[in-house]
Amino acid sequence: MADIPAYRPRVTSARPEMTRALSARTGLDDEVLRDLVHAFYGKVRKDPVLGPIFAARISDWEPHLGRMVDFWSSVALMTGRYHGAPVPAHVGLPVTRADFDRWLTLFRETARETCTPDGAEHVITRAERIARSLHMAVEDAQRVCPHAVPELR
Numbered sequence: 001m002a003d004i005p006a007y008r009p010r011v012t013s014a015r016p017e018m019t020r021a022l023s024a025r026t027g028l029d030d031e032v033l034r035d036l037v038h039a040f041y042g043k044v045r046k047d048p049v050l051g052p053i054f055a056a057r058i059s060d061w062e063p064h065l066g067r068m069v070d071f072w073s074s075v076a077l078m079t080g081r082y083h084g085a086p087v088p089a090h091v092g093l094p095v096t097r098a099d100f101d102r103w104l105t106l107f108r109e110t111a112r113e114t115c116t117p118d119g120a121e122h123v124i125t126r127a128e129r130i131a132r133s134l135h136m137a138v139e140d141a142q143r144v145c146p147h148a149v150p151e152l153r
């Protein structure tokens with residue numbers, strides 16, 4: 001029988017190194033992101049406009065908060081911890097541009113309270129970009145029919 005070569009390809013990921021570098025540059029880590037997410041949704045839940053939209057859809061907040069910490073860990077630190085699909089979760093929501101503006105106002109405020117200045121700018125830039133694309137997806141769906149969900153391929 002032929003010898004099996006001793007060579008084994010080494011599959012390494014650049015991700016842990018990128019996460020370390022991003023964390024060092026921004027001061028963001030699991031604990032800060034957890035504080036950000038919990039403080040932010042604390043404000044969202046008390047908000048007279050956004051609060052009822054969430055309350056109608058989320059009864060058990062712990063899984064949502066955990067998912068959002070994973071989401072921000074993936075977005076801000078590239079850890080790959082989030083595996084969900086944000087677009088289908090938002091198309092069909094009864095929201096307008098004003099609601100996204102309010103969401104971003106609360107997010108910017110909370111980020112500046114819980115993160116370093118560099119960390120706050122890092123997450124705010126990404127939140128603004130994602131809010132813009134979610135808003136476009138929502139508007140797109142509303143143009144067809146107020147409750148239509150676009151076919152996602």
Ligand code: HEM
Pocket residue numbers: 050053054057058067068071083084085086089090093095099100103126127128130131134
């Ligand atoms: C008007 C603004 C927004 C409202 C009212 C809103 C509302 C919601 C609601 C109700 C859910 C739960 C859906 C469900 O579990 O059935 C959700 C999930 C989520 N939202 Fe938002 N959202 C808003 C903006 C944003 C923005 C700007 C981001 C990102 C920067 C975001 C990221 C997410 C993510 C990652 C999830 C979890 C999706 C999943 O994996 O299931 N949301 N949102």
